Amino acid sequence: MSLRVLKAGLQTTLQGAPFTGHRHIGMPAAGAADCLSLALANLLVGKPSGAIAFEITLTEAVVEVDEPCAIAVVGAAAYIRINGQDCPQHETLKLAAGDRLDIGPSRHGCRTYLALSAEIQAGELLDGRSTYLAAGLGGFHGRALAAEDVIGFAPSSTNRDIYRVTPAALRPHFGDDHVLRVTPGPEADNGGGDIFGQFCLSPYAVGARSNRMGVALEGAPLPTSHSSNMQSAGVFPGTIQMPPSGEPYLLGPDAQTTGGYPRIAQVIRADRHLIGQLRSGSKIQFVQTTTERATAIYREKLSLLSEWLGQIHLW
Numbered sequence: 001m002s003l004r005v006l007k008a009g010l011q012t013t014l015q016g017a018p019f020t021g022h023r024h025i026g027m028p029a030a031g032a033a034d035c036l037s038l039a040l041a042n043l044l045v046g047k048p049s050g051a052i053a054f055e056i057t058l059t060e061a062v063v064e065v066d067e068p069c070a071i072a073v074v075g076a077a078a079y080i081r082i083n084g085q086d087c088p089q090h091e092t093l094k095l096a097a098g099d100r101l102d103i104g105p106s107r108h109g110c111r112t113y114l115a116l117s118a119e120i121q122a123g124e125l126l127d128g129r130s131t132y133l134a135a136g137l138g139g140f141h142g143r144a145l146a147a148e149d150v151i152g153f154a155p156s157s158t159n160r161d162i163y164r165v166t167p168a169a170l171r172p173h174f175g176d177d178h179v180l181r182v183t184p185g186p187e188a189d190n191g192g193g194d195i196f197g198q199f200c201l202s203p204y205a206v207g208a209r210s211n212r213m214g215v216a217l218e219g220a221p222l223p224t225s226h227s228s229n230m231q232s233a234g235v236f237p238g239t240i241q242m243p244p245s246g247e248p249y250l251l252g253p254d255a256q257t258t259g260g261y262p263r264i265a266q267v268i269r270a271d272r273h274l275i276g277q278l279r280s281g282s283k284i285q286f287v288q289t290t291t292e293r294a295t296a297i298y299r300e301k302l303s304l305l306s307e308w309l310g311q312i313h314l315w
Contacts, residue, residue, distance in 0.1 A: 017050030033276025
């Protein structure tokens with residue numbers, strides 16, 4: 001069984017769980033930029049939350065399958081059509097051999113996830129199969145998909161009998177205005193001023209320099225007296241750095257493992273999946289919280305999600 005790409009769009013990659021345990025050798029997390037949407041799509045086709053799926057960015061993608069399978073689509077797409085017929089998100093759908101699936105461009109948000117009941121064949125590296133584009137590793141030959149690519153599936157791995165619908169209360173809302181909760185970073189108060197406090201008071205927009213590596217934040221520049229070069233230190237998805245320009249930079253899933261700019265804030269783990277839905281022009285308000293409250297929020301969110309998704313963690 002296989003899937004043929006008829007139209008790949010701006011950037012469609014194979015993504016699943018992140019790479020873990022290898023940051024000491026410089027391997028970033030990578031993996032799905034919006035892990036919650038990935039998990040919801042995978043559950044609808046009977047797969048674990050971190051199973052490999054198709055991550056579609058901003059523009060339309062069109063595919064065709066050569067054998068029957070079950071699919072599910074979750075994310076920012078404006079529409080889903082099977083052979084021209086509109087179909088819903090958050091519901092298990094059935095494809096027959098030769099069916100054409102059209103996933104529309106993002107109306108709000110940035111990324112959409114297509115999960116299939118068949119096991120997707122992907123390159124394996126360091127115990128992971130997600131695509132890390134910067135190094136050309138994992139996924140489909142380490143690159144974004146292109147028209148006429150054929151993605152193979154493991155033999156006898158298709159389960160079409162499953163049927164599920166995501167509860168309405170658990171369906172993420174996609175918009176162009178975002179609130180992200182943050183805790184102070186290690187260099188939040190370097191230089192004496194309340195940089196973290198000023199950062200949380202300022203509204204920001206997502207700049208044109210936005211991809212899986214990170215998001216440039218546009219707004220009133222912050223004071224840079226404390227932004228001189230520092231010794232490189234560990235950074236993670238959700239770390240917010242302060243370059244000499246005074247315009248903060250929010251790191252994404254493919255970001256480097258160390259950096260030499262001050263780390264003024266960190267997006268809390270419960271909110272990090274929202275970074276994957278930020279698009280150029282989106283508005284963001286960062287809201288200050290404590291590490292203790294961040295831990296409680298994460299536990300509360302997992303408790304809510306586990307009723308539907310079972311044992312899950314957000315990365």
